[in-house]
Amino acid sequence: MSSITRDQPDQVDISRRKWRVAGQVQGVGFRPFVLRLAEHFGIAGTVCNDPGGVTIDAWGTASQLDAFAQALETQPPPLASIESIHECHGEGASDTSPTARPDSFTIIASDHDSRAPGRVTVDSATCADCVRELFDQTDRRYQHPLINCTNCGPRYTIIHDLPYDRPRTTMADFAMCPTCDQEYGTPSDRRYHAQPTCCPSCGPQVTFISQNEHCASSDAFSQAADLLARGGILAMKGLGGYHLVVDATNEDAVQRLRRAKHRDSKPFAIMVPTLESARAFGSLSHHATQLLQSPAAPIVLATRRVENDSVAHSVTAGCHRIGIMVPYTPMQYLLFAEPALALRPLVMTSANLSDDPLIKDDEVARLEFAEIADGFLTHDRPILRAVDDSIVADTTEGLLPIRVARGYVPMPIALPHAAPAPGLCTGGELKNTVSLVRNNEAIVSQHIGDLSHLRAYQRFEQTINDLLRLYDVCPQWVACDLHPRYLARRHARALARQYEVPLIEVQHHHAHLASIAAEHGHTDPIIGLICDGVGYGPDGTAWGGEILIGDCRSFSRLGRLKPLRLPGGDAAARDTVRCAVSWLYDADLAGPLVDHHIRRLLPDQLKRMAVLSMLESDLSCPPSSGMGRLFDAAASLLGICVANEYEAMSGLLLEAAASRARSHPSGEGLLEISLPDDNPCFDIETTPLLSALLNHCESSPDDPGPAAWMFHDAIADGLARAAERVAEPTGVTTVGLSGGVFCNALLTDLTAMRLRVRGLEVLTHRRIPPNDGGIAYGQAAIAAARLTTTDSDLTPTCHGETNHVPCSPCTD
Numbered sequence: 001m002s003s004i005t006r007d008q009p010d011q012v013d014i015s016r017r018k019w020r021v022a023g024q025v026q027g028v029g030f031r032p033f034v035l036r037l038a039e040h041f042g043i044a045g046t047v048c049n050d051p052g053g054v055t056i057d058a059w060g061t062a063s064q065l066d067a068f069a070q071a072l073e074t075q076p077p078p079l080a081s082i083e084s085i086h087e088c089h090g091e092g093a094s095d096t097s098p099t100a101r102p103d104s105f106t107i108i109a110s111d112h113d114s115r116a117p118g119r120v121t122v123d124s125a126t127c128a129d130c131v132r133e134l135f136d137q138t139d140r141r142y143q144h145p146l147i148n149c150t151n152c153g154p155r156y157t158i159i160h161d162l163p164y165d166r167p168r169t170t171m172a173d174f175a176m177c178p179t180c181d182q183e184y185g186t187p188s189d190r191r192y193h194a195q196p197t198c199c200p201s202c203g204p205q206v207t208f209i210s211q212n213e214h215c216a217s218s219d220a221f222s223q224a225a226d227l228l229a230r231g232g233i234l235a236m237k238g239l240g241g242y243h244l245v246v247d248a249t250n251e252d253a254v255q256r257l258r259r260a261k262h263r264d265s266k267p268f269a270i271m272v273p274t275l276e277s278a279r280a281f282g283s284l285s286h287h288a289t290q291l292l293q294s295p296a297a298p299i300v301l302a303t304r305r306v307e308n309d310s311v312a313h314s315v316t317a318g319c320h321r322i323g324i325m326v327p328y329t330p331m332q333y334l335l336f337a338e339p340a341l342a343l344r345p346l347v348m349t350s351a352n353l354s355d356d357p358l359i360k361d362d363e364v365a366r367l368e369f370a371e372i373a374d375g376f377l378t379h380d381r382p383i384l385r386a387v388d389d390s391i392v393a394d395t396t397e398g399l400l401p402i403r404v405a406r407g408y409v410p411m412p413i414a415l416p417h418a419a420p421a422p423g424l425c426t427g428g429e430l431k432n433t434v435s436l437v438r439n440n441e442a443i444v445s446q447h448i449g450d451l452s453h454l455r456a457y458q459r460f461e462q463t464i465n466d467l468l469r470l471y472d473v474c475p476q477w478v479a480c481d482l483h484p485r486y487l488a489r490r491h492a493r494a495l496a497r498q499y500e501v502p503l504i505e506v507q508h509h510h511a512h513l514a515s516i517a518a519e520h521g522h523t524d525p526i527i528g529l530i531c532d533g534v535g536y537g538p539d540g541t542a543w544g545g546e547i548l549i550g551d552c553r554s555f556s557r558l559g560r561l562k563p564l565r566l567p568g569g570d571a572a573a574r575d576t577v578r579c580a581v582s583w584l585y586d587a588d589l590a591g592p593l594v595d596h597h598i599r600r601l602l603p604d605q606l607k608r609m610a611v612l613s614m615l616e617s618d619l620s621c622p623p624s625s626g627m628g629r630l631f632d633a634a635a636s637l638l639g640i641c642v643a644n645e646y647e648a649m650s651g652l653l654l655e656a657a658a659s660r661a662r663s664h665p666s667g668e669g670l671l672e673i674s675l676p677d678d679n680p681c682f683d684i685e686t687t688p689l690l691s692a693l694l695n696h697c698e699s700s701p702d703d704p705g706p707a708a709w710m711f712h713d714a715i716a717d718g719l720a721r722a723a724e725r726v727a728e729p730t731g732v733t734t735v736g737l738s739g740g741v742f743c744n745a746l747l748t749d750l751t752a753m754r755l756r757v758r759g760l761e762v763l764t765h766r767r768i769p770p771n772d773g774g775i776a777y778g779q780a781a782i783a784a785a786r787l788t789t790t791d792s793d794l795t796p797t798c799h800g801e802t803n804h805v806p807c808s809p810c811t812d
Contacts, residue, residue, distance in 0.1 A: 022053040023083035027164040029150035038105035118162035125297035125328035127152035170382040177202040204381035225338030232374035240387030241358040242351030251312040260372040262354040266646040269323030271348040273336035288394035296407030297328040298390035320656040360386040395745035412441035419784035421476035426488040427776035435776040442780035479504040479779040483536035508535030511778030516736035518781035532739035533628030544626025552785035562683040563623035567614040579633035638704040661705030667714025716750035736763040740771035
């Protein structure tokens with residue numbers, strides 16, 4: 001028990017008030033923060049953890065208590081996230097008798113309740129106070145590579161179990177020295193109850209390991225910096241796993257890293273030593289600047305400054321954006337402080353082979369990268385769960401999450417409807433995340449990846465088991481995607497059988513719509529412009545360019561991008577030339593012009609004959625309304641990208657070409673809206689756009705930028721007109737933009753602008769990615785709404801192919 005005693009005014013001036021604070025307020029130094037506030041304002045009383053957060057019982061004058069209450073709301077600790085502050089009336093709050101009033105302010109024992117839902121704090125970047133101590137030669141933690149405090153450092157990556165205490169973390173084997181123990185037990189100290197706290201005497205140790213050397217922490221950073229300066233590859237242990245690091249100004253080193261990772265084209269992110277350095281490489285908005293300095297400290301995708309050519313060309317690989325981050329661990333700060341690096345930028349990429357999950361374990365890293373890394377900069381604090389760096393794009397519309405991981409998970413995200421029972425959502429197949437649902441919140445996991453890769457699928461299973469155990473959840477239902485071949489769905493079916501609970505299948509694009517609606521707290525219907533590569537439709541075809549109307553319960557499909565046939569099916573998503581040839585083949589354009597461009601795109605006669613044969617016979621040519629495939633076709637037609645070497649490569653390069661365009665021709669009216677006789681939803685016809693692109697290919701074959709801009713503008717214009725067409729008869733004027741295509745900042749900005757000109761409200765993502773990383777959250781919103789608004793009794797069902805608890809179907 002800790003307390004501070006203060007002189008109190010006469011009883012006649014004294015009032016008593018009681019508050020309950022909900023949110024992320026445990027394990028973040030909130031109680032000592034309250035105690036320090038009480039000391040500052042001369043207030044007596046108590047503070048304790050309770051099952052739902054923190055309870056404060058305070059005594060003082062009215063002015064003292066008012067000032068105290070305001071400071072609670074406006075000055076919380078860095079890692080706290082307050083959802084609500086509720087003032088309690090009754091419950092003893094009105095008792096102001098002298099016998100009830102305490103003489104001091106006290107932190108009292110927590111109100112433990114094993115049934116209460118626990119919360120886990122996110123991992124956080126090193127705070128300014130710890131950075132100051134790190135480089136203060138008079139401080140006892142000077143150059144301590146694992147420095148941390150209540151306001152920063154590891155949390156989610158080191159916790160075994162709740163409640164969050166040191167014996168339940170990977171710091172359990174590191175006994176605190178007497179000085180650290182004293183700090184840990186002093187409420188006024190910044191390290192009060194900081195579970196990972198340590199110092200050079202009692203904490204984990206850093207070592208540098210190479211083929212010829214094994215250096216302790218005193219020399220480890222200089223050896224690592226020398227290795228990088230010589231063009232070597234360094235494997236460096238971080239908060240949530242290992243990074244592979246090279247000098248970003250050394251083209252040979254970057255190319256060697258690409259070959260080692262089997263990552264030929266996908267851009268790398270860089271880490272720079274300071275915020276000033278970040279501004280030198282990318283154009284950063286005020287909000288992006290703040291985000292880089294925040295506890296989350298993600299990678300920020302910024303527009304690259306072309307005048308700064310010091311970074312090797314192969315880092316960005318032709319993209320107009322560059323991923324930038326600043327140091328967020330003390331080890332990274334110490335590495336940049338080495339003279340050998342001269343403050344140069346470093347490529348800092350996840351330590352994995354292409355498409356495999358992040359590696360976190362020391363033994364695995366040494367084995368996997370024995371032939372790749374020239375040295376290892378590591379420490380002996382175990383990482384319990386792998387968590388990648390988060391990625392956020394800096395756009396005109398605001399900060400757009402692309403990958404949610406370190407610094408953001410497992411933060412609960414509110415749902416508009418409270419689920420009557422806890423459940424599990426298994427997400428999508430690509431960029432997979434999973435989520436747990438408890439009451440009115442979803443706990444979304446870290447990014448897992450593409451489940452078609454064995455190691456990613458194994459990480460998917462491990463993550464589900466880990467979250468269920470950590471949060472002590474026994475799911476009463478399981479939600480999944482509708483696609484019959486998704487591994488996430490197959491595992492969901494197995495879990496539903498295992499727990500003998502209902503299976504709730506959710507259509508992919510409905511999940512996207514629900515994710516944007518739920519994130520903004522909307523319960524009324526919205527118009528959803530849902531654009532991605534592919535999602536399984538209830539009609540058995542591939543969807544992906546959808547104009548929907550609906551809420552978290554149900555949806556209707558009112559329009560779509562006119563389907564494009566895909567010669568070879570999934571092969572067309574990789575070989576983008578096939579999409580372009582199909583677009584040409586099915587267009588109502590002059591035959592000689594079409595033949596000319598098909599021959600240009602497919603100079604190899606055998607391949608050309610094979611693709612045309614599939615189109616002529618309509619064999620192995622499934623139709624798709626996916627917007628991503630239209631981007632593939634346009635990029636190929638303009639000679640920008642003829643093959644997707646990584647997901648959405650063509651879209652990224654098409655956006656880059658548009659951003660560099662010297663002129664911005666309008667795309668207005670190049671998409672036509674028609675109502676086919678055999679379909680109750682309208683088509684967005686693309687042939688006029690194709691004709692305009694072909695005209696540009698004829699007039700300016702070596703300058704695709706203006707045509708790329710026109711393509712983006714035409715898509716934005718067509719989508720906005722489609723939304724307006726839906727808004728007029730329905731009266732729905734709120735439009736949500738979701739799906740992976742809206743990771744394209746230019747398309748998002750142009751579409752939002754055209755929607756607002758038409759008087760429509762626009763919703764874009766702020767906490768959940770528009771790509772498939774948001775599917776699990778959308779599934780959570782739909783399942784909670786369904787179970788709340790129906791009389792479902794959660795009766796277990798047989799989980800055959802057709803015997804399940806379906807989501808509310810579309811009504812197209």
